[in-house]
Amino acid sequence: xxxxxxxxxxxxxxxxxxxxxxxxxxxxxxxxxxxxxxxxxxxxxxxxxxxxxxxxxxxxxxxxxxxxxxxxxxxxxxxxxxxxxxxxxxxxxxxxxxxxxxxxxxxxxxxxxxxxxxxxxxxxxxxxxxxxxxxxxxxxxxxxxxxxxxxxxxxxxxxxxxxxxxxxxxxxxxxxxxxxxxxxxxxxxxxxxxxxxxxxxxxxxxxxx
Amino acid sequence: xxxxxxxxxxxxxxxxxxxxxxxxxxxxxxxxxxxxxxxxxxxxxxxxxxxxxxxxxxxxxxxxxxxxxxxxxxxxxxxxxxxxxxxxxxxxxxxxxxxxxxxxxxxxxxxxxxxxxxxxxxxxxxxx
Numbered sequence: 001x002x003x004x005x006x007x008x009x010x011x012x013x014x015x016x017x018x019x020x021x022x023x024x025x026x027x028x029x030x031x032x033x034x035x036x037x038x039x040x041x042x043x044x045x046x047x048x049x050x051x052x053x054x055x056x057x058x059x060x061x062x063x064x065x066x067x068x069x070x071x072x073x074x075x076x077x078x079x080x081x082x083x084x085x086x087x088x089x090x091x092x093x094x095x096x097x098x099x100x101x102x103x104x105x106x107x108x109x110x111x112x113x114x115x116x117x118x119x120x121x122x123x124x125x126x127x128x129x130x131x132x133x134x135x136x137x138x139x140x141x142x143x144x145x146x147x148x149x150x151x152x153x154x155x156x157x158x159x160x161x162x163x164x165x166x167x168x169x170x171x172x173x174x175x176x177x178x179x180x181x182x183x184x185x186x187x188x189x190x191x192x193x194x195x196x197x198x199x200x201x202x203x204x205x206x207x208x209x
Numbered sequence: 210x211x212x213x214x215x216x217x218x219x220x221x222x223x224x225x226x227x228x229x230x231x232x233x234x235x236x237x238x239x240x241x242x243x244x245x246x247x248x249x250x251x252x253x254x255x256x257x258x259x260x261x262x263x264x265x266x267x268x269x270x271x272x273x274x275x276x277x278x279x280x281x282x283x284x285x286x287x288x289x290x291x292x293x294x295x296x297x298x299x300x301x302x303x304x305x306x307x308x309x310x311x312x313x314x315x316x317x318x319x320x321x322x323x324x325x326x327x328x329x330x331x332x333x334x335x336x337x
Contacts, residue, residue: 027250038249045278099246149257153244153276172213180218184225187273189264191221196261198213 031141032066035103039068039126040150040159042099046072048123050158050175051150055143057132057165064112064132071123080118103128110137144199147172148192155187163206170202228270237271238317241290245279251286252305259309260289272317285328291316300328 029035036053043051048070056065075083086101103126104114112130130137147161151174158178163170174186177195184191242248242257260274280288285302291312292298299322301312308326316322 029250034249034254037244037254038246041244041249041276041278044276102246145254145258148261149244149254149276152261152274153242153257155275177213177218180215181222184222187275188221188225189270190225192261193265194217194221195213 029102029106029138031139032064032106033141033143033146035099035106035128035138036066036068036143037146037149038099039103040070040146043068043070043072043124044150044154044157046070046074046124048072048157050160052160052162053147054162055140055164057163059132059166062132063129064110064137065127065129067125067127069123069125074120074122074124075118076120080116083116084114100126106130106138110134144196144203147199148196151195152187152192155185163203165206168206170206172199172202235271235294236273237294239273239275239290239292240317241275241277241292243278243280243286243288243290244276245283245286247279247283248286248288253287255306256287256289256304256309259306260313263310263313267318282328288328291322293317293320296320301326302328 029038036055040051040053050071052067052069054065054067054069056063058064084101084104086098100114100116107114107128107130110130111134112128114126114128116124116126118124143161143163147159150157150159158174159172160175161170161172172195177191178186181188181191186192186195240260242253242260244253244257257274257276264272264274277290280300282288282302287304288300288302289304289309289312290298290300293316299316301308301323304312304326308323312323312326
């Protein structure tokens with residue numbers, strides 16, 4: 001349809017202009033792996049020392065579910081009730097907090113939603129679900145980079161990453177690795193290189209036909 | 210699925226233990242990538258990947274790469290802070306891979322801050 005093509009190309013022009021005006025790349029959460037990184041970083045800011053990330057892709061039921069659980073300080077019910085409001089934040093350096101509402105928006109665009117459960121003193125759990133095949137579902141993105149960035153950037157926090165795709169399963173648990181490494185820190189470059197290769201290989205196998 | 214092999218981890222442990230004895234213990238440089246919502250949306254993870262690759266390629270054992278949250282200057286993301294031992298930290302703003310490359314070569318490796326990309330020069334306490 002010509003009208004739609006014109007629309008699309010004018011949208012593209014606008015976004016190119018936007019990007020140029022910035023002198024930078026276009027700024028947004030391009031994929032789900034960036035949302036996951038963002039929510040996990042929230043958990044670290046909340047003082048968590050254990051963060052569990054679970055991604056479940058069920059192609060038969062056409063669902064994609066992402067859960068990020070932390071054992072940080074949690075939220076009071078009053079705060080929890082308004083945490084998906086884009087103008088809410090715990091930060092004092094900036095007035096507007098956006099991460100969770102952006103993730104919720106992404107889930108809603110793919111026939112899904114995002115839910116948060118939190119208990120003060122115990123932690124927070126964020127669950128996003130969406131239709132796997134929905135045309136507006138954001139791509140998974142690079143989970144290997146997200147997980148390795150979390151481990152390297154926060155070597156005192158433990159991460160458990162579970163990724164299930166149609167029955168196949170990949171698991172990485174830094175608690176086991178930490179125990180084996182003894183005094184060698186998780187952010188040791190040699191350890192990071194090894195874990196990154198393991199992640200890339202594991203996720204490739206998960207995505208094989 | 211590739212199971213993390215205990216043997217591989219043991220090998221790394223022994224090798225790195227030997228290296229840590231050689232090393233003086235302290236890090237020579239610390240690179241902090243700001244990883245708030247704003248930073249992530251602006252490409253901070255790619256900047257982190259770039260530095261991780263360079264540290265690996267140069268086989269550096271005395272440079273540490275880490276994360277921090279939002280610094281309150283969201284319009285200037287991606288941002289990093291580079292700290293060399295015995296020198297004042299330098300914050301760099303509006304980064305891309307090319308800028309990251311210059312910062313790594315000139316500041317992290319050669320010890321000379323890249324003023325072109327730094328947040329500010331001098332101190333506001335000395336008004337002129």
